[in-house]
Amino acid sequence: MFALGWAREKAALARAAAPIAAVLAYVVLAPRIGFIPAATLLLLPLLLMLKTRAVVAFPVAIATALVTYYAFSHGLRVPLPRGVIEALL
Amino acid sequence: MNAIETGLGMILHWHVIITIFLAAAFGLVVGAIPGLTATMAIALLVPITFFMDPIPAVGAMISCSAMAIFAGDIPSTLMRMPGTPASAAYTDECYAMTRKGQAELALGANVLFSALGGLFGTLILMISAPLLAEVALQFSSYEYFWLALLGLACAIFIGTGSPVKGLISLFIGLFVATIGLENPGGIPRFTMGSTDLMGGVDFIPAMIGLFAVSEVIRAMVSGAKDWDVKQFSLGNPMRGWGTLMVKYWPQQLRGNITGTAIGILPGAGADIAAWVSFAMSRKFSKTPEKFGTGHLEGIVESTSSNNAALAGAWVPALVFGIPGDSITAIVIGVLYLKGLNPGPTLFLNNPESIYAIFFIFIAANIAMIPLGLMAVKAGTSLLRVPRRILMPIILMFCVVGAFAVNNSVYGILVMLGFGVLGFLMEEHDVPIAPCVLGIVLGKMLEESFVTSMIKSDGNLLGFFERPIAGALGGVTLLVLLMPALMWMYRRSRLAAA
Numbered sequence: 001m002f003a004l005g006w007a008r009e010k011a012a013l014a015r016a017a018a019p020i021a022a023v024l025a026y027v028v029l030a031p032r033i034g035f036i037p038a039a040t041l042l043l044l045p046l047l048l049m050l051k052t053r054a055v056v057a058f059p060v061a062i063a064t065a066l067v068t069y070y071a072f073s074h075g076l077r078v079p080l081p082r083g084v085i086e087a088l089l
Numbered sequence: 090m091n092a093i094e095t096g097l098g099m100i101l102h103w104h105v106i107i108t109i110f111l112a113a114a115f116g117l118v119v120g121a122i123p124g125l126t127a128t129m130a131i132a133l134l135v136p137i138t139f140f141m142d143p144i145p146a147v148g149a150m151i152s153c154s155a156m157a158i159f160a161g162d163i164p165s166t167l168m169r170m171p172g173t174p175a176s177a178a179y180t181d182e183c184y185a186m187t188r189k190g191q192a193e194l195a196l197g198a199n200v201l202f203s204a205l206g207g208l209f210g211t212l213i214l215m216i217s218a219p220l221l222a223e224v225a226l227q228f229s230s231y232e233y234f235w236l237a238l239l240g241l242a243c244a245i246f247i248g249t250g251s252p253v254k255g256l257i258s259l260f261i262g263l264f265v266a267t268i269g270l271e272n273p274g275g276i277p278r279f280t281m282g283s284t285d286l287m288g289g290v291d292f293i294p295a296m297i298g299l300f301a302v303s304e305v306i307r308a309m310v311s312g313a314k315d316w317d318v319k320q321f322s323l324g325n326p327m328r329g330w331g332t333l334m335v336k337y338w339p340q341q342l343r344g345n346i347t348g349t350a351i352g353i354l355p356g357a358g359a360d361i362a363a364w365v366s367f368a369m370s371r372k373f374s375k376t377p378e379k380f381g382t383g384h385l386e387g388i389v390e391s392t393s394s395n396n397a398a399l400a401g402a403w404v405p406a407l408v409f410g411i412p413g414d415s416i417t418a419i420v421i422g423v424l425y426l427k428g429l430n431p432g433p434t435l436f437l438n439n440p441e442s443i444y445a446i447f448f449i450f451i452a453a454n455i456a457m458i459p460l461g462l463m464a465v466k467a468g469t470s471l472l473r474v475p476r477r478i479l480m481p482i483i484l485m486f487c488v489v490g491a492f493a494v495n496n497s498v499y500g501i502l503v504m505l506g507f508g509v510l511g512f513l514m515e516e517h518d519v520p521i522a523p524c525v526l527g528i529v530l531g532k533m534l535e536e537s538f539v540t541s542m543i544k545s546d547g548n549l550l551g552f553f554e555r556p557i558a559g560a561l562g563g564v565t566l567l568v569l570l571m572p573a574l575m576w577m578y579r580r581s582r583l584a585a586a
Contacts, residue, residue, distance in 0.1 A: 015309040016512075019302070019484055023505045026488060027498055042488065043481045050313050050477035064482050068489055076140045078493045 018049055034083020035073070039065035096444025100452070105145045109449065112149035113156045113456060117464045120160030121471040122479070123170040123316075124308055127157035127359070128415045132300045133483070135293050135423060136490030143427035144445050150423065151446070152453035154416050155207050158359050158395055159461055160471075162199040166192055167469055168316065175359035175395040178367040185383030193465075197326030198333055198385055199392050200461035202341060206393035207454035209345035210352060210400025214407075215447050218436070221408045224557075225433035230544065231552050233409070234537035235561035237530045240411045242568045244356025244523040252572065254519045261510070262527020263534075265290050271532065273539040285499040292422045294491035294504040295528065299521055300415070302508025305484045307515070313476040326465050333389070340370055340390040348394030352401025356526045358414025359395035366394035400450055407431050407443070411530065418525045 022042045030038035043061035048054065069086070072078040080086075100106070112134065119130035130153050138146035161172030162183065169184035171177040186195040228236075241263075245255035268279045269289030280286040334341070344366045351362040370390035371380045380387055402413025403420075410431040412418035424431050429442055436443055464471065491504035511521055545551025553559040 012310050012312075015312065016306055019306050019309055019481075020505060020509060022484070023302075023488060023501065027501055031498075039485055039488075042485055046309070046481035046484065047478065050309070050480065052475075052477050056478070060478055060482075064485060068485065072489055072493065076137070076493070078489070079496050080489070080492070 015049060018046060022046055030081040032083070034086045035080040036065045036069050036085050037083065038081070039068065092440040093444050095441035097448055099144050099441060099445040100148065100448050105148060108141065108145040109148045109152045109453065110456075112153040113453065113460055116153035116156030117160045117460060118471060118474075119153075120157030121163045121172050121464065122474065122476075123164050123168075123172050123472075124304060124476065125483075126173045126300065126304070127154050127161070127175065128300045128419070129304055130154065130157045131416050131419050132293075132297045133486055133490065135297070135419060136493045138423055139426070139493060143424075143429050144442065144449075146423060146427060147420070147429070147446055148449040148453075150416075150420055151449050152456070154399055155203075155396065155450075155453050155457060156460065156464075158399055159199065159203040159392075159457055160464055162203070162392060163196065163464060163468065164472060166195045166199070168472065170316070173360075175363050177360065178363040179388050179391045181381065182367075182383065182388050185381065186385070186388075187383075189383045191383065193324040193326040194329065194385070195383075195388060196323070196465045197328065197330065198389055200326065200458060200465065201330050201333065202344070202389050202393040203396040203461065204454050204457040205341065206345050206348060206396035207400055207457065208451065209393075210349045210397035211447065211450040211454060213349045213397075214400050214403050214450065218404050218407050218443070221404065222433040222436040225408050226437070228433070228557070229555070230537040230540040231555055231558035232561060233533060234541055234552065235558055235565055236409055236411060237534040237537060239561060239565045239568065240355030240405070240530055241523075241526060241534070242565060243354050244526045246568065246571070254517075255523045258514065258519045258521065259523040259527045261514075262524035262529075263531045265295070265524075265528050266531020267535075273536055285497075290528070291494060291500055291503050292528065293419075293494045294500040295507045296419050296422070296525070297487050297491050298504040298507025298509075299511035299525065301483060301487050302504060303511030303515060305480050305487070306508060306512040308476060308480045313480050315475055315477070316472055323465065323468065326462060333385070337386065337389040340386055341393045343369065343373070344390035344393030345397045348397030349401035351394075352398030352413050353404045355405060355411050355413055355530075356522050357398075358402055358416065358522070359398040362398035363391040363395040367391040396454075403446075403450075407435065407446070408433060410533070412526060415522050415525050418529050421529060 022045060026038050026042045029041060040061045043064060044057060047057035047061060052060070069080060073080045115134070116127070116130050119125045120127055131150055134149060134153055138149055141149070157173060158175050161176035164170045164172045165176040165180040166183040166187055169180060171180045183195045186192060241259060245252050245259055268286055270277050270287045271289050272278065277287055347366050347369060348362040351357050351365060352359070367387050367390065370387040371377050374380065374386055398414065399416070402417045405411040405413050406417035406421055410421055412421055421431055429435060429439065487504060488501055491500040492498070494500045514521060514524070541551060553562050
């Protein structure tokens with residue numbers, strides 16, 4: 001009846017749960033460790049899960065987190081959570 | 090000072106023009122990537138528009154959505170994958186032309202007739218919105234109640250799927266609208282003791298969730314594999330434009346009118362307009378047998394239609410605050426945030442902003458021709474952006490955007506909740522548009538109902554006493570009773586036979 005054939009496949013179910021878990025993890029972690037590490041941790045597992053090679057995934061995750069932090073917190077003045085790393089910048 | 094001149098002056102600033110241009114480029118890229126929709130582009134744009142003045146913010150949304158709807162035709166034609174749902178109706182037809190070696194002809198027609206369709210829709214918007222606003226100034230709570238109800242009824246019946254699923258979606262939306270303290274009684278509903286929920290569900294994070302996060306989850310499930318991109322060498326897409334306009338003017342005009350009309354109807358937007366126009370084109374065609382073999386006729390009609398719908402949707406949005414499609418639903422949220430509250434008084438108090446919006450529409454649709462041709466030239470290289478890298482990045486933008494609305498974690502949680510909701514709804518073929526309309530119109534429906542009941546002292550007949558209210562009420566009841574009447578008619582026909 002329902003078009004949920006993919007739900008029977010464990011790997012697909014795990015991939016569906018991954019972005020949800022990643023956002024929840026970000027919500028918990030960001031106020032504690034700051035935006036840049038938390039965003040990197042949000043991106044990395046998802047990138048790796050979609051079979052991006054680690055050589056690509058690490059720099060992409062870190063660069064995206066850095067650029068977003070600068071654009072939103074310095075450019076648009078959104079008070080993104082700050083931690084140890086942000087204090088250094 | 091002349092309001093038209095002021096309006097023109099408002100958009101002739103370099104920062105407005107650059108904003109509109111950048112938003113157009115963003116729209117072209119998002120529209121050209123299958124799985125990323127025009128509505129998603131708008132939802133992702135909203136957090137950034139917070140930091141802009143009202144006119145560039147609205148301009149960015151207009152140009153972004155127009156370009157995205159056109160750009161959806163590019164992967165349709167080259168790869169048989171609609172870039173946005175609005176191109177789905179004629180994807181097979183476009184691809185059939187590519188296989189015949191006529192890709193540049195199909196793409197050229199898409200650029201030309203998209204831009205002309207957008208201009209036609211804009212023309213109707215410019216003529217009808219001020220006239221309607223004049224009438225709407227006389228409207229009281231009775232008329233607004235019926236308009237809201239009529240909008241909700243249309244949203245269910247003018248979908249492509251089943252009315253039952255449309256109703257489910259609508260009720261989810263209406264339920265969301267009841268959450269919080271902002272109801273006529275001022276009673277906290279469904280807040281479960283949370284102070285955040287007292288203020289109601291934040292609209293923008295909810296939209297980011299429904300239209301962007303849900304797509305990320307879907308892409309994750311399917312594994313976001315890379316596309317098999319073939320390189321094409323395209324000829325000159327502008328060749329034969331003059332002949333096309335002469336040969337296909339009836340199709341073009343019919344597509345424009347149908348598209349604008351469907352755009353104006355609440356809840357139905359560019360994607361439904363394209364389906365209806367494609368079907369209509371085949372029905373009225375002198376050579377229906379050519380459809381499906383790479384025939385331009387249907388492409389012209391539906392590509393004229395979906396861009397016209399985009400502008401048409403702004404008519405009820407600006408005049409009544411009732412969204413014509415999901416994109417204008419989000420736009421209305423932004424207009425309120427910017428202090429440009431939609432409604433007839435906007436035309437009285439702020440006519441220069443209205444003219445500025447009209448000018449942006451014209452400019453965006455004219456700019457579509459050069460920008461669209463550039464996007465066609467870029468063609469398949471737009472599709473080389475690997476989805477498996479893009480999707481996680483989009484999710485992170487969603488998180489930052491939902492946070493930026495109120496600078497609170499609550500926005501992120503609302504976004505996530507609605508992301509999962511949107512994903513599950515689409516997996517079960519429940520359309521999202523009625524839900525969005527329910528969220529937007531729920532409060533208007535309740536407030537106008539309660540105000541009317543107080544005014545008429547609890548007399549339900551008060552809803553029919555004013556002439557316009559009575560007529561609107563009659564039409565609404567007719568739309569609601571339509572399925573039952575049709576059923577009775579068919580039964581009596583069967584009994585007679």
